[in-house]
Amino acid sequence: MLRSLYSAVSGMKAHQSQLDVIGNNIANVNTFGFKSSRGRFSDVFYQTLQNATGGSATMGGTNASQIGYGTQLAGIDLDMSRSAFQSTNRGLDVAIAGEGFFQVQDSDGNIFYTRAGALQIDPNSGNLTDANGYTVLGVSGDPLGKAPGSNKIHLDIPSQQAAKAVKTETINGIRYTLTSEKATTDANVSVNFVVDDTLPDGADAVVKDTEMNTGSLTVRVNAKSVFSSLSDLMDKVNTAITQANGGKEYPTGKLSLTAVPDGGLFPAGGLTGAEILGYNFDVVPGELTLSGADAATNGVFGSMLPKTVSSVPKFTAEGDVTFNAKYIKATADTKAAWEITATVVKGGDTRTFVGRIDESSTAANSVLLKESPVKPGEETGQYIEMKHEGFTKLSDEWLKDHAGADIGTATMTSKGTSTVTASQDSKELGLGQKGFVLEGGTAGGTLSSSQVGVSILANGIVEVNHPDKGKIQVGRIDLATFENPYGLEEVGNSYFQQTANSGNAKLCQAGTNGSGALKSSALEMSNVDISSEFSDMIVTQRGFQANSRIITVSDTILEELVNLKR
Incomplete structure (x- = not known):
C-alpha cells in the first residue's frame, strides 16, 4: 500500500x-x-x-x-522554433529572420543573448541599447572590412559644419609625417582634442583606429575624468593612439605629445577633461618644414626645441639672400644637427655657404658658414649673426664679407599658421606648417539620433541619413550562433546565457554562416501555441x-x- x-x-x-x-x-x-x-x-x-530466467530444453524462460x-x-x-513577426513601423525594432541571437552586455560586463530586438539609442553615452538598457554589441564606426565583434556599438554621428567664434588661442605646432604602417603616403596630420561627456567603457581618452590612415586623428577626452598631472593626461592620450594603431607604438619622435600650461603645473586637485582645453599644447619632436621662396628644402628640429611653447623660430626679414634649414641625420655615435645653407646672389654671382648648429647649442648667437665648394682664399668661411632666445626667434640676419661690409640679407619665409574650427565644448589642435590656432564654435560635437534618420539594414549595418554628408554607416549589429542553442540557459528578460552544453558563441555578420538576416521595423513574437498549451x-x-x-x-x-x- x-x-x-x-x-x-x-x-x-x-x-x-x-x-x-x-x-x-x-x-x-x-x-x-x-x-x-x-x-x-x-x-x-x-x-x-x-x-x-532463461529457457531450457524442457521449460521456457x-x-x-x-x-x-x-x-x-x-x-x-x-x-x-522561430515565430511570426509583428510589424511595428519603428526603425529601431529588429527581428532575426533565421538563426542567431543579438549580443547585449550589462553594466558589469556580462554578455547575454536574446531574440528580442526592441532597440534604442542611449542619449547620454550614444550607445545602441536594448529595451532594458543593456548595450548592444557588434562593431562601432564604419564597419567596412571589420570582422564580426563583441564591442559596444557607439553611434558617433558627425556634426554639421561648426561656426567660428571670436576667442582664439595660438599654440605652436610642427608639420608631421604620418609613419603608421597603415599610411599610404606622407600627410599633414591634425590632432584634434574633443571633449565627450561619456566615453565607451568609461575610458579617459579614445582614438578611432579608422582614422589612423586619414592624416587626422581625433582624441576624445572624457569631460568627467580628472588628470592629476601633465604626464598623466598625455600618457592616456598616447595610450589611446597606440591602441588605435593596432597595439603598435609610433616610432620615437613621430607622434609624441606633451603639454605645457602656464607655469608648467596643474592646479591642486588636477584638471578635468573639459578644463585641460584651456591649456597650450606642444608636440615634440617632429618634422618642421622651413622653406624659402622655392619651397624646395625640408628641415627637422629633432630634439632641438624652443625654450617656451609660445614661439618657434620666426623669419621675417626680406632681402635677396635665401636662407634655408636642412636636417642632418644623426648616427649611433653622433648628435642631430641643424644644417644652415645661405645662398648669396650679388652682381649676378651666386655663392653658397654651409654651416651647422649642434642640438646642444641652444644659446649660440652665431654660426660659421663655410662656402661650398671652397674657393681659394675664402676657406675661412662667413659668420651669420643669430638673434634669438634659445631658439625662440631668428630675424634680420646679415652675411658679411672679409672687410665686414654687408653683402645681403639672410631670410627664411614660412607659410604662416593654419586654422581649424571646433565646437564650443571641444577644442581641435591642428598641426600646421609653422603654428596652429584654437578656435571656439557654436555647432560641432555630435548630432543626436533625433536629428538624423537611423535605420538598420538586413546585414546589421546601422545607417544614418546625415543632413550634410548623406547616408553614412556608423556601426554594425553582429549576431551569435551556437552549436546547441537548446543548451542555453534562460535568465529572465528574454535573455539567455552560454553554458557548457550550448558551446561557445560564434560571431558572424547577419545573413552569413547560417545566421538569419535582420528585418527592421518588426519584432519576433512569442512562439507559444495557445491551443497546444490548453491541450497539455x-x-x-x-x-x-x-x-x-x-x-x-x-x-x-x-x-x-x-x-x-x-
Whole structure:
C-alpha cells in the first residue's frame, strides 16, 4: 500500500511542475522573443520481485517481475522554433529572420543573448541599447572590412559644419609625417582634442583606429575624468593612439605629445577633461618644414626645441639672400644637427655657404658658414649673426664679407599658421606648417539620433541619413550562433546565457554562416501555441487528478485493513 501512495505523490509532483511550465508559457504568450518550454517525464526506479530466467530444453524462460516507484520531471526542454513577426513601423525594432541571437552586455560586463530586438539609442553615452538598457554589441564606426565583434556599438554621428567664434588661442605646432604602417603616403596630420561627456567603457581618452590612415586623428577626452598631472593626461592620450594603431607604438619622435600650461603645473586637485582645453599644447619632436621662396628644402628640429611653447623660430626679414634649414641625420655615435645653407646672389654671382648648429647649442648667437665648394682664399668661411632666445626667434640676419661690409640679407619665409574650427565644448589642435590656432564654435560635437534618420539594414549595418554628408554607416549589429542553442540557459528578460552544453558563441555578420538576416521595423513574437498549451493543460490536469485518486483509493484500503479488528 505504501508504494502506491508514494508513487501517486511523485506523479502529482511531476504534473504540478508540468503545470508550472505550461503556466509560464501562457503568461508569456505576448512576450517578444520568448521561447516556450515543455516538461519531460521519466520513471524513477524499480523493486525487482523476481529476476528474469532463461529457457531450457524442457521449460521456457520467465520475465522479471518489477514494481515501479513513480515518476519524476526528467527535464524541461526549450522550443527554439522561430515565430511570426509583428510589424511595428519603428526603425529601431529588429527581428532575426533565421538563426542567431543579438549580443547585449550589462553594466558589469556580462554578455547575454536574446531574440528580442526592441532597440534604442542611449542619449547620454550614444550607445545602441536594448529595451532594458543593456548595450548592444557588434562593431562601432564604419564597419567596412571589420570582422564580426563583441564591442559596444557607439553611434558617433558627425556634426554639421561648426561656426567660428571670436576667442582664439595660438599654440605652436610642427608639420608631421604620418609613419603608421597603415599610411599610404606622407600627410599633414591634425590632432584634434574633443571633449565627450561619456566615453565607451568609461575610458579617459579614445582614438578611432579608422582614422589612423586619414592624416587626422581625433582624441576624445572624457569631460568627467580628472588628470592629476601633465604626464598623466598625455600618457592616456598616447595610450589611446597606440591602441588605435593596432597595439603598435609610433616610432620615437613621430607622434609624441606633451603639454605645457602656464607655469608648467596643474592646479591642486588636477584638471578635468573639459578644463585641460584651456591649456597650450606642444608636440615634440617632429618634422618642421622651413622653406624659402622655392619651397624646395625640408628641415627637422629633432630634439632641438624652443625654450617656451609660445614661439618657434620666426623669419621675417626680406632681402635677396635665401636662407634655408636642412636636417642632418644623426648616427649611433653622433648628435642631430641643424644644417644652415645661405645662398648669396650679388652682381649676378651666386655663392653658397654651409654651416651647422649642434642640438646642444641652444644659446649660440652665431654660426660659421663655410662656402661650398671652397674657393681659394675664402676657406675661412662667413659668420651669420643669430638673434634669438634659445631658439625662440631668428630675424634680420646679415652675411658679411672679409672687410665686414654687408653683402645681403639672410631670410627664411614660412607659410604662416593654419586654422581649424571646433565646437564650443571641444577644442581641435591642428598641426600646421609653422603654428596652429584654437578656435571656439557654436555647432560641432555630435548630432543626436533625433536629428538624423537611423535605420538598420538586413546585414546589421546601422545607417544614418546625415543632413550634410548623406547616408553614412556608423556601426554594425553582429549576431551569435551556437552549436546547441537548446543548451542555453534562460535568465529572465528574454535573455539567455552560454553554458557548457550550448558551446561557445560564434560571431558572424547577419545573413552569413547560417545566421538569419535582420528585418527592421518588426519584432519576433512569442512562439507559444495557445491551443497546444490548453491541450497539455487538460492532460496535465487529468494526470494530476488520476494520481490523487490513487491516494484516495490507497487510503480507503488502509481504512478497511484498520477496520478488520473492532
